[in-house]
Amino acid sequence: MSINEMELDEENEVKPKNFHELELDDRLLKAIAKLGWIEPTLIQEKAIPLILEGKDILIRARTGSGKTAAFAIPLIQKILVNKRTQKKQQIKGLIVAPSKELCKQIYDVVMFLTIKCYREVRVIDISPQTDLNAQKPLLNEMPDIIVVTPGRLLQHLKAGNVMLKHSLETLIIDEADLLFSFGYENEIKAVLTYLPTAYQAILASATLSEDVKDLKKLILHNPAILKLEEPPLAPPTQLAHYTLAAEETDKAAILYALLKLHLIRGKTIIFVNTVDRCYKLKLFLEQFGIPTCILNSELPATSRCRAVSQFNSGTYDIIIASDEKALEEPHVIKTKKDKRRKDKESGVARGIDFQFVSNVINFDFPLDINSYIHRAGRTARGKNQGTALSFVAIRERPMMEKVEEQLKCTYNCESLFKTYLFKLEEVEGFRYRAKDGWKAVTRIAVREARLKEIRQEVINCEKLKSYFEDNPRDLQSLRQDKALHTVKLQPHLKDVPEYIVPPTLKGIMGIGKRKRKFDRDAASSGATAVKSRHQARASNPLISLQISTKK
Numbered sequence: 001m002s003i004n005e006m007e008l009d010e011e012n013e014v015k016p017k018n019f020h021e022l023e024l025d026d027r028l029l030k031a032i033a034k035l036g037w038i039e040p041t042l043i044q045e046k047a048i049p050l051i052l053e054g055k056d057i058l059i060r061a062r063t064g065s066g067k068t069a070a071f072a073i074p075l076i077q078k079i080l081v082n083k084r085t086q087k088k089q090q091i092k093g094l095i096v097a098p099s100k101e102l103c104k105q106i107y108d109v110v111m112f113l114t115i116k117c118y119r120e121v122r123v124i125d126i127s128p129q130t131d132l133n134a135q136k137p138l139l140n141e142m143p144d145i146i147v148v149t150p151g152r153l154l155q156h157l158k159a160g161n162v163m164l165k166h167s168l169e170t171l172i173i174d175e176a177d178l179l180f181s182f183g184y185e186n187e188i189k190a191v192l193t194y195l196p197t198a199y200q201a202i203l204a205s206a207t208l209s210e211d212v213k214d215l216k217k218l219i220l221h222n223p224a225i226l227k228l229e230e231p232p233l234a235p236p237t238q239l240a241h242y243t244l245a246a247e248e249t250d251k252a253a254i255l256y257a258l259l260k261l262h263l264i265r266g267k268t269i270i271f272v273n274t275v276d277r278c279y280k281l282k283l284f285l286e287q288f289g290i291p292t293c294i295l296n297s298e299l300p301a302t303s304r305c306r307a308v309s310q311f312n313s314g315t316y317d318i319i320i321a322s323d324e325k326a327l328e329e330p331h332v333i334k335t336k337k338d339k340r341r342k343d344k345e346s347g348v349a350r351g352i353d354f355q356f357v358s359n360v361i362n363f364d365f366p367l368d369i370n371s372y373i374h375r376a377g378r379t380a381r382g383k384n385q386g387t388a389l390s391f392v393a394i395r396e397r398p399m400m401e402k403v404e405e406q407l408k409c410t411y412n413c414e415s416l417f418k419t420y421l422f423k424l425e426e427v428e429g430f431r432y433r434a435k436d437g438w439k440a441v442t443r444i445a446v447r448e449a450r451l452k453e454i455r456q457e458v459i460n461c462e463k464l465k466s467y468f469e470d471n472p473r474d475l476q477s478l479r480q481d482k483a484l485h486t487v488k489l490q491p492h493l494k495d496v497p498e499y500i501v502p503p504t505l506k507g508i509m510g511i512g513k514r515k516r517k518f519d520r521d522a523a524s525s526g527a528t529a530v531k532s533r534h535q536a537r538a539s540n541p542l543i544s545l546q547i548s549t550k551k
């Protein structure tokens with residue numbers, strides 16, 4: 001048995017192929033073009049032909065490498081090709097992932113990729129924990145592809161709601177190492193007994209733990225192994241790192257000015273170091289008509305998932321996240337006996353992908369190097385460009401220097417951080433407004449905002465639905481709180497009066513003639529995001545202008 005092990009290394013690549021060279025169906029190529037993907041990522045370039053050849057493969061790569069499409073594209077292609085000769089509608093592809101959130105993410109990718117052939121290739125995600133019987137009719141329709149968690153799949157298999165023995169052609173197991181840390185070992189083994197004796201198997205995993213090696217032996221036959229040894233971050237040509245010296249009192253004013261003057265374009269994640277700061281910043285920006293959503297480790301998994309999907313779908317252009325370390329696998333599940341394992345289908349942050357992020361802003365500088373890498377790594381994914389801009393107060397400088405030292409070694413370069421030139425005195429008007437706005441967000445306002453969020457979660461909670469049906473007055477009392485504004489909004493603050501715009505920017509922005517539109521855009525940036533995300537990706541997502549570049 002020969003094992004074909006390939007180390008993928010971008011530097012050794014001569015010239016990347018384009019998608020057309022992979023001989024894909026036109027409908028797939030059109031969908032890929034619609035997504036704005038110009039060329040395959042390294043893992044896609046290697047994996048797609050091998051999967052199309054029918055080989056079993058093990059993909060060792062993390063989220064961000066484009067691995068979802070690496071297995072989804074050939075799966076769809078194979079189904080389209082088979083449909084030319086086989087007319088019988090059957091379940092051909094099974095994608096198993098460890099959490100509902102990941103299933104939803106995979107399902108979304110498959111949906112995007114089948115946008116031009118949705119009648120021919122149908123996909124369903126049956127990971128949501130609704131009534132098993134409610135999902136049965138969906139399975140009876142014999143979708144071509146099912147995306148599901150192992151636990152849920154086993155329930156359906158045992159209930160006889162789905163039969164795979166005579167139809168399944170491709171099994172894909174994603175984030176295999178997480179499946180084991182989530183204690184899914186038995187379910188996976190049980191699921192295998194319901195599958196045909198021969199099928200093509202693809203295993204994707206970030207690491208090759210002993211468990212994954214066992215699974216590899218169990219399901220892969222003579223596999224090709226694709227190892228993507230990734231650098232921790234995209235190269236500086238793809239991911240630009242900026243710093244901006246700003247003391248605590250000025251950070252809010254600078255952020256407000258950068259956003260309102262559209263010096264930051266495209267989708268943005270703003271990182272802070274604590275949960276309270278998340279709410280403080282949200283309430284601060286809210287006063288200026290800048291809508292944001294929030295992500296922090298204290299939110300239940302479903303809310304975090306919703307925040308990410310609202311950001312990804314373009315409902316919000318800006319997400320404020322508290323320290324990334326807290327977001328990493330917040331419901332850590334270590335052993336099978338671990339008492340903390342409550343809902344193993346949920347709560348995995350790893351693998352969850354923020355899409356089309358043009359900028360990461362460290363409003364608070366991260367507390368260690370790993371945190372910097374995690375945060376900055378949320379942009380410049382796949383082949384996209386990105387910017388990481390860090391606000392650095394004097395007390396944060398030592399950590400910034402440490403990060404730079406380490407990353408310089410990694411990148412083997414002379415310097416990493418470019419200085420973002422910004423003259424605060426030119427945005428005095430913003431500073432003045434920001435000072436009041438920041439002060440208005442008192443500790444009580446922050447506390448109330450957090451309480452409001454919890455109430456909202458209670459209302460949203462699926463499990464409480466029936467309780468509220470029986471007790472509508474309780475729901476009413478919770479709803480009344482919804483109107484609570486924890487900081488008084490002053491409508492005039494949403495506009496940017498001409499006199500506060502720095503003279504250096506007035507000409508460039510055509511202020512006067514285009515000012516009204518400029519303000520309107522800022523106020524409705526959420527609504528325009530869906531359209532703008534592709535534009536933002538297509539155009540240079542870097543911070544577009546710098547104030548006072550003229551000396």
Ligand code: AMP
Pocket residue numbers: 036037038039040041044062063064065066067068069353354355356381382383384
């Ligand atoms: P994944 O590793 O599958 O989670 O994908 C990471 C990100 O890369 C996702 O946001 C994809 O939309 C994006 N992506 C995947 N393939 C490509 C590609 N060929 N070109 C540009 N972006 C891509």
